[in-house]
Amino acid sequence: MDIFLQQLINGLVLGSIYALVALGYTMVYGILGLINFAHGDIVMIGALVTLAVAQALAASGLPAPVVLILAMLAATFVCVTLGVTIERVAYRPLRRAPRLAPLITAIGVSILLQYSAALIWGKQYISMPALITPTQIVLGGAQLTDLQAYIFLLACAVMAGLLWLIKASRAGRAMRATEQNPEVAGLMGIDVNHVISYTFFLGSAIGALAGVMVVLYYGLGHYFMGFMLGLKAFTAAVLGGIGNVAGAMLGGLLLGVIESLASGYIGDLTGGVFGSNYRDVFAFLVLVLVLVLRPSGLMGQRTADRA
Amino acid sequence: MYRRHVLSALALTLVVASCGKESTPPAPKTEGAKEAETLVVKIGSASPLTGPQAHIGIDIRNGVQLGIDDANAAGVEIGGRKLKLELIAEDDEANPTKATTVAQKLVDAKVSGVVGHFNSGASIPASKIYADAGIPQISPGSTNPKYTQQGFKTTFRLVANDDQQGPALARFAVGKLHAKNIAVIDDSTAYGQGLADTFEATAKAEKANIVAREHTTDKDTDFKAILTKIKGQKPDLIMFGGIDPQAAPMAKQMEELGIKAKFIGGDGIQTPNFIQLAGKSAEGVMASIPGLPKDQMPGGKQFMEKYKAKFNTEVQLFAPMGYDAVMVFVDAMKRAGSTEPDKVLAEVARTQYQGVIGPIAFDDKGDLKNSPLTIYGVKDGKWVPLETIVSGATAAATPQTSVADKK
Numbered sequence: 001m002d003i004f005l006q007q008l009i010n011g012l013v014l015g016s017i018y019a020l021v022a023l024g025y026t027m028v029y030g031i032l033g034l035i036n037f038a039h040g041d042i043v044m045i046g047a048l049v050t051l052a053v054a055q056a057l058a059a060s061g062l063p064a065p066v067v068l069i070l071a072m073l074a075a076t077f078v079c080v081t082l083g084v085t086i087e088r089v090a091y092r093p094l095r096r097a098p099r100l101a102p103l104i105t106a107i108g109v110s111i112l113l114q115y116s117a118a119l120i121w122g123k124q125y126i127s128m129p130a131l132i133t134p135t136q137i138v139l140g141g142a143q144l145t146d147l148q149a150y151i152f153l154l155a156c157a158v159m160a161g162l163l164w165l166i167k168a169s170r171a172g173r174a175m176r177a178t179e180q181n182p183e184v185a186g187l188m189g190i191d192v193n194h195v196i197s198y199t200f201f202l203g204s205a206i207g208a209l210a211g212v213m214v215v216l217y218y219g220l221g222h223y224f225m226g227f228m229l230g231l232k233a234f235t236a237a238v239l240g241g242i243g244n245v246a247g248a249m250l251g252g253l254l255l256g257v258i259e260s261l262a263s264g265y266i267g268d269l270t271g272g273v274f275g276s277n278y279r280d281v282f283a284f285l286v287l288v289l290v291l292v293l294r295p296s297g298l299m300g301q302r303t304a305d306r307a
Numbered sequence: 308m309y310r311r312h313v314l315s316a317l318a319l320t321l322v323v324a325s326c327g328k329e330s331t332p333p334a335p336k337t338e339g340a341k342e343a344e345t346l347v348v349k350i351g352s353a354s355p356l357t358g359p360q361a362h363i364g365i366d367i368r369n370g371v372q373l374g375i376d377d378a379n380a381a382g383v384e385i386g387g388r389k390l391k392l393e394l395i396a397e398d399d400e401a402n403p404t405k406a407t408t409v410a411q412k413l414v415d416a417k418v419s420g421v422v423g424h425f426n427s428g429a430s431i432p433a434s435k436i437y438a439d440a441g442i443p444q445i446s447p448g449s450t451n452p453k454y455t456q457q458g459f460k461t462t463f464r465l466v467a468n469d470d471q472q473g474p475a476l477a478r479f480a481v482g483k484l485h486a487k488n489i490a491v492i493d494d495s496t497a498y499g500q501g502l503a504d505t506f507e508a509t510a511k512a513e514k515a516n517i518v519a520r521e522h523t524t525d526k527d528t529d530f531k532a533i534l535t536k537i538k539g540q541k542p543d544l545i546m547f548g549g550i551d552p553q554a555a556p557m558a559k560q561m562e563e564l565g566i567k568a569k570f571i572g573g574d575g576i577q578t579p580n581f582i583q584l585a586g587k588s589a590e591g592v593m594a595s596i597p598g599l600p601k602d603q604m605p606g607g608k609q610f611m612e613k614y615k616a617k618f619n620t621e622v623q624l625f626a627p628m629g630y631d632a633v634m635v636f637v638d639a640m641k642r643a644g645s646t647e648p649d650k651v652l653a654e655v656a657r658t659q660y661q662g663v664i665g666p667i668a669f670d671d672k673g674d675l676k677n678s679p680l681t682i683y684g685v686k687d688g689k690w691v692p693l694e695t696i697v698s699g700a701t702a703a704a705t706p707q708t709s710v711a712d713k714k
Binding site: 003006007010011014122123124125127130133134136143145218219220222228259260261263264265267275277279 | 357358359361362495520521522523524526527528529531532533535536538539552555556559563564565583584586587
């Protein structure tokens with residue numbers, strides 16, 4: 001039974017990371033109707049910037065929390081700038097174009113980001129200097145590190161904060177209005193361009209945080225890590241209901257748990273025919289099942305009314 | 308209207324410009340130019356030069372380069388003409404499909420011999436292409452037995468194969484480390500799975516209990532789920548068949564999950580890069596390599612110094628084998644008195660050469676005769692040889708058994 005608890009904990013931590021990345025996908029889809037394939041690579045850039053700053057400052061003798069905070073700030077700054085710039089340059093001109101055009105552009109931006117990262121940092125795995133030594137916590141037979149706990153709690157805090165922002169603040173109200181009907185929102189005095197930029201700003205900032213978490217959790221980063229992560233986060237967003245912020249959070253956590261449990265038990269369930277190297281298959285099987293059985297996702301889809 | 312024309316013209320220019328770029332320029336053909344004086348011979352090197360295993364691939368290419376430089380400096384003469392070797396280094400990205408493309412490229416460039424590939428998963432498909440062209444192929448690091456068992460006359464290797472490495476590792480684990488419950492993980496590649504299979508078979512024969520057999524991929528970095536499952540089976544040893552970019556996070560995650568078992572692997576993890584990536588979790592990890600400890604190789608110390616002086620970095624894993632592969636080719640060319648691939652091939656099979664790694668001779672399949680194995684352990688952040696196994700018999704290298712008792 002304690003393995004089950006351990007797998008659950010692993011899954012929740014993994015799921016928190018998926019949830020944070022999925023938020024970026026879902027917010028952009030809700031407002032623009034665009035699947036921003038480049039988002040996974042923005043997370044990757046955040047991760048690599050964190051690594052670069054951490055490696056540069058590791059030898060400087062600054063205390064570990066300071067290095068970490070500086071790295072996080074640098075990553076957030078780079079990701080946010082990138083996200084807003086990409087929206088301006090690649091997506092805004094295509095606002096009135098048929099849906100396929102911005103989709104292909106997004107794929108193009110994704111490839112551009114990947115290979116720019118490869119040019120800057122090379123293609124090999126980059127390791128995180130050991131800044132924090134995680135301490136073990138034993139919880140009912142399962143073992144987790146304080147790092148895992150922080151990741152989970154921080155992700156929950158960010159998600160709660162975002163939900164509050166959308167529900168209770170002016171900016172959130174403007175986002176919800178734009179999501180419902182951008183043209184009418186514009187008639188009501190909302191600067192739609194501004195709201196869309198703000199959405200990308202938020203999504204990229206949260207993505208940067210996710211990148212920092214990935215790097216802290218696995219201790220490694222490389223130029224191609226955003227691809228799989230982005231694909232799975234997108235799956236999570238669809239699972240929860242694309243366009244639905246709470247759905248993205250639920251979908252992310254659920255996908256993490258499903259993947260972790262599948263990876264752990266699939267060997268036993270199939271009598272050794274399918275090993276745990278099929279765990280990616282499981283994640284995408286979930287995507288296929290959701291799209292076939294309940295396309296609007298677990299919590300229902302929410303997109304703009306586009307005439 | 309006008310803007311659209313400018314943009315499409317710009318786009319068209321970009322497309323045309325990017326089409327014209329070739330990845331590597333074709334090898335210069337100087338064969339006819341100075342016929343009376345120099346004989347230009349091309350040696351191909353195929354290994355992963357980019358990607359997570361690039362440090363090993365570049366290490367091999369550097370060894371080959373060093374061999375070519377030394378051979379050129381020695382002024383060898385074949386049939387009255389001075390031999391000038393040229394390196395054509397290709398990147399196979401550790402990818403079996405890319406490896407066949409690279410092999411075809413090297414064959415078309417008319418190389419006289421190939422040092423490659425590194426991954427068994429790359430060497431095996433590529434070997435068919437070299438065999439069809441009759442070009443001798445010496446692998447500096449592929450250990451899967453299938454590589455030399457395909458019936459090709461052109462496959463050779465300068466390392467022991469996994470039919471020796473797996474069992475030796477298993478006997479070490481059961482005999483010396485007294486492991487009773489063993490969990491085995493592999494990375495689903497030809498090398499990793501092959502090594503894990505031979506390890507598992509011998510461990511079972513040695514009456515150990517295999518409590519778990521798990522698989523991952525060579526791109527994965529999250530092993531928490533697999534390790535958690537294994538933790539529930541309470542093994543005292545975990546064996547991983549795979550390469551260091553996966554082994555390092557695996558070792559770290561083992562520690563994070565509080566798994567007290569020892570961690571052991573094959574030659575794929577025995578690199579300085581593993582220690583760098585795994586940090587403190589590397590301590591106490593053990594690995595086997597198909598070869599002697601580098602400082603115990605007959606030419607080892609000088610080679611390491613030469614390598615350091617030229618490339619300003621440590622030898623990772625198989626650079627000495629890359630170097631010796633070039634030397635074996637040159638030696639074969641000298642004895643054949645020619646650089647024709649079929650004549651060189653015949654002489655390579657009859658090699659009796661004293662290389663950096665020790666005495667080199669091939670059996671009828673192309674495997675190395677007298678292939679020793681060494682078991683290493685990480686002690687104080689460095690790989691330290693624990694035991695050398697010479698063709699079946701076991702001899703302690705230098706008494707360094709404290710690593711095995713560490714965890």
